[in-house]
Amino acid sequence: MSDSTDVPWLSDDERHAWMALTAMLMSLPPAIDAQLKRDAGINFFEYQILSSLSDAPGHTVRMSQLAHLAAGSLSRLSHAVSRLERQGWVQRRNVDTTEARCVVAVLTDAGTAMIEATAPGHVREARRLVFDALTPEQVAQLEKIGRQLVMSAAPHLSNCLK
Amino acid sequence: MSDSTDVPWLSDDERHAWMALTAMLMSLPPAIDAQLKRDAGINFFEYQILSSLSDAPGHTVRMSQLAHLAAGSLSRLSHAVSRLERQGWVQRRNVDTTEARCVVAVLTDAGTAMIEATAPGHVREARRLVFDALTPEQVAQLEKIGRQLVMSAAPHLSNCLK
DNA sequence: CCAGCGCACTTGAACATTCAACAAGAAGGT
């Protein structure tokens, strides 16, 4: 009845850490989005789609794989790719092999130009928001902590971190 | 031309840390939301509103202050409070003092019951997702890192961490 | 006193995300 899963209250240290964590979860994504929205008219999720495509051989990735890489649901991805397609940055194609139900997304030349123009500003913002604010030691700690939390919150994503 | 703000690329260590961080930013909020949605029909933002109200003297907080505590825009808060009002958990009131333009939100009895019923499950999930996955030392590191990142991404919020 | 400005908050429309339903190809058993 009073085993460990039934004694839920947090210690002071834990409460303070929880507050810092949640504040970070609420403030960092909007900050990242703001720069991308302002400078490139896309959000972070769309950036990750374009970026994953641009890293892939042939600038081509299957939808289901792309959903993993961008860490979103297939439905969310499908809507987002539709938006990117409307801008001319991505194209959907049916693979001509045996697997007829598979769809791949391909980065267009315009999309390549777009992501290459956008990346430096995004990286600069990442540096400003995160790396300028932390010591190298903290960066290492953050990576470890991040991996472990992803493992507990979304195990299926942790392979993408490699 | 090549001063430090113009050399934007990340080192390998930084890139790995960035990937772990973003994966965490994308996976933790949905995991927290999922539990609250399933067990209480609210999202994390609404939980924080109710929880902040329940911690406040008189179960009463001004809208603008509440927006800070819940780490959202005033507009987002206003919409969210409208939803909570529709459920009977919160009431808006004009303060009867001199400041006629100020609005406060008050937690109702139903709202109090609701948040008290919901808190244990939420805390249990916080423990499962975060504290069970980290050492006490990492929890301390996370708090420090979180504070510093909030400071750089949303300075106006860092006072709420105290 | 009143004109102008800023603050606190609300509102509605545009936009993004989730959710549940659907379509259609593959795979496996009978």
Add this chain to the structure above:
DNA sequence: ACCTTCTTGTTGAATGTTCAAGTGCGCTGG
């Protein structure tokens, strides 16, 4: 061959968030 079931992906409606006005109070300078 046929039925079932799983996987892959799309779609539209419901929900939530952002963005750009808009309202109304209070303050300050002329």
